[in-house]
Amino acid sequence: MTVRRVSLSDNTEGGRVSEHSGFEEFYAGTRHRLITYLYAMTGDRAEAQDAAQEAYVRAWQRWSTVSTYDNPEAWVRTVAHRLCLNHWRKARNRVAAYLRHGTDPDTGPPSENTVALISALRQLSVAERQAITLHHLMDLSVAEVAAQTGTPVNTIKTRLARGRRALAGFLDEDASEEYSHA
Missing domain, CATH: 1.10.1740 (Rna Polymerase Sigma Factor; Chain: A)
Incomplete structure (x- = not known):
């Protein structure tokens, strides 16, 4: 060139x-x-x-x-x-x-539930984390998530199902550890 x-x-x-x-x-x-x-x-x-x-x-x-x-x-x-x-x-x-x-009022530290959720989300793949956060936290429909990410709708459904299943396991582990220390 x-x-x-x-x-x-x-x-x-x-x-x-x-x-x-x-x-x-x-x-x-x-x-x-x-x-x-x-x-x-x-x-x-x-x-x-x-x-x-x-x-x-x-x-x-x-x-x-x-x-x-x-x-x-x-x-x-x-x-x-x-x-x-x-x-x-x-x-x-x-x-x-x-x-x-003035400045924004000081926000308190995140709750234990928020820390646990963020920690669990970090353990997901990027694709699953993106699908979960866009759908559940940003309230986008499955079709909107698919359109925004350029991914087929069925792939988004699969990522949501796998992501929820993994999150449930990660969060249950955290909950069982809390009860075992009590």
Whole structure:
């Protein structure tokens, strides 16, 4: 397999000038200034790079229009700045929601029955465990489990029957051990 490396400077398409003509030069001439500006505004180099990348992607998509503006760099700078503002707004909203609702209440430790069930489920094959959990814990019908897993319905029925039988044995062993220690 041959991979052809395409450059943004390939500005001709069948002898005519591409709609992206000049973008590579624009990008090369403005990216450092834009990232420096965004870094100074955000104080976060990664955020500045992400916003700049998204702004240049948007400029690339609209290059036939953006390139006709008096100052395409100002357009890209404005888009990048707005992306940063949106990021800050989302962060502020997350903090406000956290302060409004607080953290989730602490949940207690799992019950002995839950620990026994999880332990028993881990002893099943992956296919049986998947069928059991989708059918019994997620309340999917046998047909829905079959559709979701891409497995024939009869195979799901077999896995459910074998899985239940194995679980009953694993859970009975745990129960008999509990009573023998009492």
